[in-house]
Amino acid sequence: MKIRPLRSNDIPSLLELSQQAGWNQTQADWERMIALAPDACHGIEADDRIVSSTTGIRHGHDLAWIGMVLTHEAHRGRGYATALVQHAIDHLRDKVAWIKLDATDTGKPVYARLGFQDETEVQRWERKPGPVEKASSYLIHEYAVDPSFDRAYFGAYRVPLLNALRRDGESCFVVGYGYAMSRPGARARHLGPCVVRSTEAARALVEDVLAKHGGESVIWDLFPSNADAVRLAKQYGFQPMRHLTRMALPCRPDVLPILRNESSVFAIAGFEYG
Template identity: 30%
Template sequence: MADFDGLQQVTLAPGDEDEAMELSREVGWNQVPGDWRHFIEKGQTLGLRDRSGRLVATSAALPYDGPFGFISMVIVSDTMRRRGLATALVGKCTGYLRQLGLVPVLDATEQGQPVYEKQGFLPQFRYDRWQIAGHGPAPADAAVSSAGPRDIARLDAAAFGAQRPALLKAFLSRPDTVVITEGTSGFALLRRGSRAWQAGPVVSDSEDAALRLLERLPIGAVPLFIDVPQTWRKIGAWLKARGFAVQRSFARMGYHRQEPFGTPDRLFATAGPEFG
């Protein structure tokens, strides 16, 4: 049972993203204020405040247009851990998505996977976060070429398993987002994070085609994260040869569902563990 003694549960509202960013920084995550703003405006983002009013824990449930929604941003300040708060917050997000008729899905670290399994989540596939320090200049933005925003949304939905046009629109509207396309069959995004640039999603019709997209990104020129399903060993070897190393691994997990959504053989990098 969670120990909520002295804590007040709140629903975060626009304007709370700066406080939420303080928690992201405390745990060393890569979000920017616009990410938090998206959770707050498009989903249900819960917070716990201590007696002083300080935000000490968060969780977010983001419904997608499809059979599932995503749970993420489960952060507990160091001074509040080991009280069952994270488990309780995940439970609240799970209940929220189920009330909407959606299957709750989340991405778990290796340490978190056993905890989520006890809550009814089953592993669907694993992916590795590759990282490189990079010391080059920030990449210039690249215009969408032969694939437009609608094509990108269509390709993403087919690979991911649900439509998320609002999220993609938010990514594409950022002035420093890099967009690489290959005809109308594949795309790769690169966006700025607080600690590193994030590559993904990367969607294509083959691993070789996905590699062609990656070769056109400024891979290795800037601090960069990319989250690649473990099945894509050619991409892993390509990243390793360019100086990347695996930071950690994640498991995509579904609530009482082990079969992945979408078309996993077209998904070559995820949008990150906060968005799926």
């Protein structure tokens, strides 16, 4: 078994992996992940193609996020995912305080064996296409990433990710309250991240995204502990589709927890980013 860094010419086989699992990532998503972390996205090759993958994106020195843990159906149960996640941990352990990920029920046992512990629940909600009228009177602007605002709520520095998502998608902003982004996906438009310190401003931002993209299915990944986000999702016709477990691994015995303000995180960036 040989582990090697992912390159952009692996993208056709990587897309096949994410499509086989029914995931929403596009070619642009894989390109973005490899560009954000060229030294921490790895794969295992067989028959001249990547058959197992992981990404590991660092959010400053506090946090790294493992994602895109996928093994081709024909190559499962051979220890590939375990080896890649272990490799990612070894690579990231001395660079950050915490490593986290959002685990599917199939992935969870792999991570638990490697020392990850359950932290909280995240849910994917989905809305079928349908028109949305803009009712909110908030003025919506284009978003220019404000590092200290996002960090105060997300809990770690993720400006390179936010800038990359902004370039590849759309973003909107209510001055003084917060922002929302959305990007194209293979199955549905992805709403998130959305960090806002008022429910009514969050409503204005969600409404802005849905009014522009009423003709598309939209997915929204949220913390069910944020009751306002759940209420908004229901009001706009979203339904819960999947639940995942956020899991965390401290990289040193003395690390302090990352303080995230879940009540203002209306949408996470995605299971592959946190």
